[in-house]
Amino acid sequence: MVRSFTGSTVLRLALVATAAASLAACQSKPKPTYPTTPPSTPSEPSTAPPTTGPVTGQATAPLPGSAQDFVVNVGDRVYFDTDSHDIREDARPLLSAQSEWLRRYPSVVVRIEGNADERGTREYNLALGARRANSVRDFLVGQGITSSRISTISFGKEQPIDPGTGEEAWQKNRNARTAIVSGAR
Amino acid sequence: MTKAKARSRNPVAALLFTLLCAITAAALAAPARAEIEVNVNRGDVQPLPIAVPAFGGGQTGADISQVISANLQRSGLFRPLDPASFIEKGLTANVQPRFGDWKTINAQALVNGQVTVEGGKLRVDFRLWDVFAEQQLLGLQFTASPESWRKVAHKISDAVYERLTGEKGYFDTRVVFVAESGSRLNPVKRLAIMDQDGANPSYLTSGDSIVMTPRFSSNSQEITYMSLRPDSSTIYILNLETARRESLGTFPGMVFAPRFSPDGGKVVFSVERAGNSDLYVMNLSSRTSTRLTTDPSIDTSGSFSPDGSRIVFNSDRGGSPQLYVMGADGSAPRRISGGDGRYTTPVWSPTGEFIAFTKQTGGEFHIGVMRPDGSDERLLTSSYLDEGPTWAPNGRVLMFSRETPGGAAKLWSVDVTGRILQPMPYPGAGSDPAWSPLLN
Structure with missing residues (x-):
């Protein structure tokens, strides 16, 4: 099913926006803040909450140890420079947090998906995405995560998260995503 | 899963071609190039004006000429002339063209042909002419199953391309x-x-x-x-x-x-x-x-x-x-x-x-x-x-x-x-x- 490939990306971004808004109220544990680049994705929930009215609803915080918890409270994606697979300084705190989360939930198995922007040819970009996925894998293994819990794949330039053109979109599309395969709540 | 709709096309069985007659053999034995020649290597070449009138034999004949004409046009080496400008009408593969009529509209080359159906088989005869030399460059006959008419058109396009450029064609691909x-x-x-x-x-x-x-x-x-x-x-x-x-x-x-x-x-x-x-x-x-x-x-x-x-x-x-x-x-x-x-x-x-x-x-x-x-x-x-x-x-x-x-x-x-x-x-x-x- 092609749709399941990235089908939930938009939904997930919307979820992040909603959930993040409610976190301050609901979260018991202080949420670490990580510098991420690009800093924010201006993705808004499709339905704005009513400004007035007797009842207001908020999304509940993700269940600790869930895939949603990982995406919202840790972050599943780090970004790369053009034609580079070096882990950037600004990605290290997020990957350290991923390691910490994976240590806390030792049954979780992940797959690192490497991605490239459209400014390269298909086959080379598959190879480049594979390098990026392995850079993340090596980092996590370096932080003590067992390598058998981590698989990698490259989507090359086939799975952009920003359909636009220009450096801002390309920067978002040069990334590696840590996807939870199994073991989460 | 592969929902392969790959249609089996066994072209070998479906198609055979034969040299038409002694005239053709003589023409082929003549100097390898006639006066007209299309140079594929030159970047500034003017496309060769060529006339591809509807082949005789009804709609299939007309369809075949259109496919040939479109192939030659897309190659960029040929400029098929507008059929409305043709003076000689109803030309079939069995008669000598009135070369004067084709010279008048400045057709350098002419491809004419005839389609007949015999015993469920499609037979296509065609000839390629050097108009100004008043010389036949090619005469071929193809036999195929009727549904393979496009393939025949591509084969003819390849034959014309090869005869006039000296290079193999690429249309039956x-x-x-x-x-x-x-x-x-x-x-x-x-x-x-x-x-x-x-x-x-x-x-x-x-x-x-x-x-x-x-x-x-x-x-x-x-x-x-x-x-x-x-x-x-x-x-x-x-x-x-x-x-x-x-x-x-x-x-x-x-x-x-x-x-x-x-x-x-x-x-x-x-x-x-x-x-x-x-x-x-x-x-x-x-x-x-x-x-x-x-x-x-x-x-x-x-x-x-x-x-x-x-x-x-x-x-x-x-x-x-x-x-x-x-x-x-x-x-x-x-x-x-x-x-x-x-x-x-x-x-x-x-x-x-x-x-x-x-x-x-x-x-x-x-x-x-x-x-x-x-x-x-x-x-x-x-x-x-x-x-x-x-x-x-x-x-x-x-x-x-x-x-x-x-x-x-x-x-x-x-x-x-x-x-x-x-x-x-x-x-x-x-x-x-x-x-x-x-x-x-």
């Missing part, structure tokens, strides 16, 4: 490519196949996985391609005749960038392990694979020379993606591309004369060609995103995919001089084209 639909965030990519003129398109896969980079084998009946799923990549070999699909096998990492050897007995491809991509070759009969490169850089996009002795490939071992040539056993790799820019997707031409490639420079993408030693580099196109050239079997035309910013990929072609650049006659979005060899 097919193109396999990736038909794209969906959105950029949720692309649906299906393997598809069509005639080189865009006719008879059909899907070969259902779109349940992302497919990429299909390539023909030299027998035109097998395609190798890569399939990408969320957790795995696979290289397949698909037989068009039987619709049977087999995997190249499982490997420790990703597999991609497959391409057949010229004899069809091997596939060169990339295997990625721990982030390092290297070239391997698999012998398809023994199913054994051999590693060809061991460099800790990206090595991919291998393409055999037509004699099978060498492989051109893409590597960033020198710091940026460049083209290298090595022995087919992996020996003595040598960089052939130079200058500024990033070079990828090298493809050896069927004649061995050139290597086509994609080049990125100055924020633009180009399709270009160079000699196998790296000399005579020429960029043929320039756009926001041109990628992935494939050669027509005569080595004169390249097809590739072009994307505008934010737009869908489309199939385009350019001749090796760079003069004749045009979109392919396929209305949909498509990428990764691969041209078949000439069919039988």
Whole structure:
């Protein structure tokens, strides 16, 4: 099913926006803040909450140890420079947090998906995405995560998260995503 | 799953051609070139005015001439004249043309023919004339099943092209490519196949996985391609005749960038392990694979020379993606591309004369060609995103995919001089084209 490939990306971004808004109220544990680049994705929930009215609803915080918890409270994606697979300084705190989360939930198995922007040819970009996925894998293994819990794949330039053109979109599309395969709540 | 709609087309059984008569034999024995000659090498050539009146024999005759006319037009080497300007009407293959009538409208060459149906078989006679020399250049007869009329038209186009240019034609060929639909965030990519003129398109896969980079084998009946799923990549070999699909096998990492050897007995491809991509070759009969490169850089996009002795490939071992040539056993790799820019997707031409490639420079993408030693580099196109050239079997035309910013990929072609650049006659979005060899 092609749709399941990235089908939930938009939904997930919307979820992040909603959930993040409610976190301050609901979260018991202080949420670490990580510098991420690009800093924010201006993705808004499709339905704005009513400004007035007797009842207001908020999304509940993700269940600790869930895939949603990982995406919202840790972050599943780090970004790369053009034609580079070096882990950037600004990605290290997020990957350290991923390691910490994976240590806390030792049954979780992940797959690192490497991605490239459209400014390269298909086959080379598959190879480049594979390098990026392995850079993340090596980092996590370096932080003590067992390598058998981590698989990698490259989507090359086939799975952009920003359909636009220009450096801002390309920067978002040069990334590696840590996807939870199994073991989460 | 492969919902292969690959239609079996056994052209050998469906078609046989014979030399028409002694007149033809005499004409063929005459000097190899008549007075008219089309030079495929010159970039500034004026297309040759040619008349292709409707073949006799009803609608099929008219349809056949239209396909021939469109083929010749798209080659950029011929300028089919408007049938409304024709003076002589109702010309069949069995009479001598009134050359004066054709000279008046300045037709340099004339193709006329006749279609008859005999015992359920389609018979097409045609002649090619040098109008000003008043000389027959070619007379051929094709017999085929009636539904193969387009194939007959392509065969005639190839015969005309070959007679007037001295080069093999490329019209009786097919193109396999990736038909794209969906959105950029949720692309649906299906393997598809069509005639080189865009006719008879059909899907070969259902779109349940992302497919990429299909390539023909030299027998035109097998395609190798890569399939990408969320957790795995696979290289397949698909037989068009039987619709049977087999995997190249499982490997420790990703597999991609497959391409057949010229004899069809091997596939060169990339295997990625721990982030390092290297070239391997698999012998398809023994199913054994051999590693060809061991460099800790990206090595991919291998393409055999037509004699099978060498492989051109893409590597960033020198710091940026460049083209290298090595022995087919992996020996003595040598960089052939130079200058500024990033070079990828090298493809050896069927004649061995050139290597086509994609080049990125100055924020633009180009399709270009160079000699196998790296000399005579020429960029043929320039756009926001041109990628992935494939050669027509005569080595004169390249097809590739072009994307505008934010737009869908489309199939385009350019001749090796760079003069004749045009979109392919396929209305949909498509990428990764691969041209078949000439069919039988």
